[in-house]
Amino acid sequence: MSAGITRRQFYQVGASTLLGIHALSCAPTRPHTKSSQSSTAALLRITKGKADLVVPPSTPSGETWRYGLAFPFQVAPDQAAVFCNIKGKRGHDFEEGTDVILFNSLSSLTHAKTFAVSRNHQEVNPNSRVRGQQAIMVKYPVGGGFVPLGAKRSDGSAHPYAGTGFGVCEALAWTTDHDHTFAGDELYSYLEVQQYSYDGTAFKVLSTERFRVDELLPGSTLSNVGIATAIPDGDDLLFAMAGNPGAAGKADAARPAQTGKCSGVVRWTHQENGWVPKSFHQVTEDDHSFEPTLIRDLNGSLLLCARGAKVNSNAIRVWRSRNGGGQWEQIIHVVGAVAGAPISINQAVDGTPYIASNLFEVLLHPVAERFMSGKHGERVWKRGVDSEGRVRGGGWHREKLCLWPLSQDRSRLETPVLARDTYQEFGPAPTGDTWNVDHPSAKTVRLADGRWHNIMALRICDHGEVDGGDAPAPQSGTYLEEVMSNGTPVPAWTF
Secondary structure: OOOOHHHOOOEEEEEEOOOOOOEOOOOOEOOOOOOOOOOOEEEEEEOOOOOOEOOOOOOOOOOOOEEEEEEEEEEEOOEEEEEEEEEOOOOOOOEEEEEEEEEOOOOOOOOOOEEEEEEOEEEEOOOOOOOOOEEEEEEOOOEEEEEOOOOEOOOOOEOOOOOEEEEEEEEEEEEOOOOOEOOHHHOOEEEEEEEEEEOOOOEEEEEEEEEOOOOOOOOEEEEEEOOOOOEEEOOEEEEEEEEEEOOOOOOOOOOHHHOOOEEEEEEEEEEOOEEEEEEEEEOOOOOOOEEEEEEEOOOOOEEEEEEOOHHHOOOEEEEEEOOOOOOOEEEEEEOOOEEEEEEEEEEOOOOOEEEEEEEOOOOOOOOOHHHOOOEEOOEEOOOOEOOOOOEOOOOOOEOEEEEEEEOOOOOOEOOOEEEEEHHHHHOOOOOOOOEEEEEEEEEEEEOOOOOEEEEEEEEEEEHHHHHHOOOOOOOOEEEEEEEEOOOOOOOOOEO
């Protein structure tokens, strides 16, 4: 557990002062700053602490569970939370479910307010060639949105849906006797959509429904969720997801992750039975971009970033909409900057937009041969080889995490800061594989001190744990760090 902000080490990067004025319908008016032709230095600083969330308190006896991916959000005026997924011991991205963990200070984070919202279960795989064959429905990380308890509209009236929210996750069938998913025609999967409430004491799951990817939103398919929580837009929530507009009834319902042809923005509205998707607006081309993230810039524009596939797997790309999401343009496309890894767009407390992802690198230290080629257990490892059998020299490692601020005019990236360098911090990974410091996801929240904090959640683990099911390293867990800036704080919600 972290010793607190005062004992964390800070890293800095020069960026441009960001200017603009914006009145968000559920958030306070953003402060106006006089424009200047010259670039005024503003520092981004990030803390560097120890793992804050490690072993879930509900871990069954004899099991090996570790907290991993986490997505922060505001849950009450001085209370924040994270959707925090649980990694199991089978490897190959075998998950166990998700907890919602509430906190009001990074220096006194405990498991006292932990609520289980999703767990694996067994059911019959209807696509199995063996009739009645049982499957473990593995629950992947929950993403979603929440309107904090006590939230107000910009006119000062109470938000009608304060204290409620939603979550979405994929459930994927794994065999019960082997460490792998069902394959080919036996693939079986669906989406789970949950409704939440928070009354100041308990975070509750009000309902859980399952949907095929082509029935959650009529007229479209929705599949891969983003790696950041939703943002407010009037009384609605905007949530970045992957999908395929106009493909109703034609989706591959076996596995949603394979149906997302693009990334875009889903508008969620609150109706009689809770939060439901209302529309899906495509942003990227049909290039199989996934894991998108969305922010609202200081001038009211929407900015979206998505993880690229194939030729764009090592690129940083940002799109902008000046009219509330009706039309989009790509404003940044930098190639060869990042690894083929999760990427997100975030905002510091003063509204500074920044990209967080893994640096493109060629390893300068050896990795055990079993992780580059050959077999590990019963699985063939090809992480050091591309789809055509050629050796990859770099661009797929996750040992260095960087932050790239956007320039004042949003046309380019500023000089990045090296936020974490796991090999330098920890030495070689215990398994002989590489380290993962990945899935960065940040949100500005107000805590018990009454101040706004930009909290970045990230996972650190030995890559051998994720793919091979090896024992967790001592450093493995969820890290909650703070990204700080010099500008005037921009509240994310009105209370």
